[in-house]
Amino acid sequence: MSGWVVMLTGMALSQGALAKETIDFMFPAPVDGKLTTEMTRVIREYNQSQDQVEVRGIFTGGYDTTKMKAESAAKAGSPPALVIMSANFTVDLALKNEILPMDELFKFAPDKQSATDYLQKNFWPAVRQNAQVMGQTYAIPFHNSTPILYYNKEMFDKAGIDHPPRDWDELVADAKKLTDKDQGRWGIMIPSTNDDYGGWMLSALTHANGGDFNNAVYPGEVYYNSASTRGALQFWQNLVYRDEVMPAGVLNSKQIGAAFFSGKLGMAMLSTGALGYMRENSRDFTLEVAMMPAKERLAVIIGGASLVSFKGISEAQKEAAYRFLTYLVSPEVNGAWSRFTGYFAPRMAAYDTPEMKAYLEQDPRAAVALKQLQYAHPWYATYETVAVRKAIENQLASLLTDKSRKADDAARDAQQEADGLLKPYVDQTALKLP
Structure with missing residues (x-):
């Protein structure tokens, strides 16, 4: 060349x-x-x-x-x-x-x-x-992703549970069978952090309870103070303080994973996006997954x-x-x-x-x-999504850390804060109406 x-x-x-x-x-x-x-x-x-x-x-x-x-x-x-x-x-x-x-x-x-x-x-x-x-x-x-229910098959078998819970009543009943506080074992854990896991799970429970979490076609409206959201909040708090099948306090996915992998947890509601991680670390028992339990209907959030x-x-x-x-x-x-x-x-x-x-x-x-x-x-999406989401996640955290806190009060306060955050968009769009 x-x-x-x-x-x-x-x-x-x-x-x-x-x-x-x-x-x-x-x-x-x-x-x-x-x-x-x-x-x-x-x-x-x-x-x-x-x-x-x-x-x-x-x-x-x-x-x-x-x-x-x-x-x-x-x-x-x-x-x-x-x-x-x-x-x-x-x-x-x-x-x-x-x-x-x-x-x-x-x-x-x-x-x-x-x-x-x-x-x-x-x-x-x-x-x-x-x-x-x-x-x-x-x-x-x-x-x-959608939220799904992960469960330990061996723990289910030992407790005499022959199928994953199909509704909230079965979930509570199964969680009670799986819980042994003397052994440090819990029946169910749900992530409640304010990095969107808590809001995402709450929205799924709200839809399962028959309602809507937000207006899916107008980004200026949420339904935190609706009966379905209040019921979902109450259900979650009851798992901690009434049913005593979940530990108090805000739980993150790492805590839940650690408890699950060590055999100290029977069920966990987590993202299907965690399946690879859960599969990789559940080596000492059979990991199974199931659809999210229903209340008024089957429902999940994208x-x-x-x-x-x-x-x-x-x-x-x-x-x-x-x-x-x-x-x-x-x-x-x-x-x-x-x-x-x-x-x-x-x-x-x-x-x-x-x-x-x-x-x-x-x-x-x-x-x-x-x-x-x-x-x-669809996933809730609003004007100022992060701040509007945190308004309800912070109230959720208060319910899980304070037994005396009322779900109705938490929902009301979250709605009031969210409405204030959404007001600029609501006012702006109102001006455009004929």
Whole structure:
């Protein structure tokens, strides 16, 4: 090869390297497990698979901190091109004009398909509503969850329980059989932290109790002081102080996992996104999962995260974000992520792959979340979602730490605080009414 050819080849390679578009990708690890390591591997594989986009992965902690860090980066002039964002933050981010409509990315689709068409044709119906605001698509689902009931099969057998609880009455009866306070063993634990686990679980219980937690089509209204929410709060407090089957105080997922793995807990309500973690650590007994028990009806809340893109990125970054987004939600990658984590794949075609079919045949527990989709409701999403959510989570914590606190008072106080937080949006939208 002549020197000129070598030089020209080197120049071409150099220009190709310079042409690679670098984008920031923020991602959380909202449930226990090795999600950070696995996502780092996914990013590395993508970067090595092509020469047009360089993804810089930025781990951002939990869902709430991810939102804060993404907003801070955007305000500082370095908006992330793509973020795995809690699915119920999409409304608030869109109302504040912080994220791009997904059509800004999908204009680079080779087939010119709109983001809404892509969403409607490729993703489970239950996950679509949280991706849209006022009929426009602002997010693409990445991983999703529902709460499910985990239980220790050996403890059930020893207590003479032959099936998981189907309703709240059976749950309490089973939990009493499993509880032995002298041995430090509890029948049931539910996470109640104010990092969205408590609010998510409470909303699921509220829907199971026959009501709505919020207005699903208007982001300025919540129903914290409704009979169904008050009943869910009372049920939760009763598990601690009346039925004595759950310890007092605010419980987080790590505490619950530790108690469960050590044989000190019979049942736990947790995200299906924790299935990989629960499966990996339940080695001394048989781990089983079941649908969430009903009260007035079977009901669960969609959880998990979607991919959003912040305003302020360049056209080249939008195209790069589109390329990486469609890679992440491809049936193969989305399915592999589901198998690793326990989240169900929102991309329907993921379940048509040979790998997913083999996985579900090998571990039917992973199909429970899918079975619950017919009873699923969208995740609550409001103006100022985090603050509005914390208004009820803080009151929930008061009920679980103070036996004398009344559920009706907690619900009333939460509603009053939430109404105050929502008032600016309510006033603003009222001005637009005819």
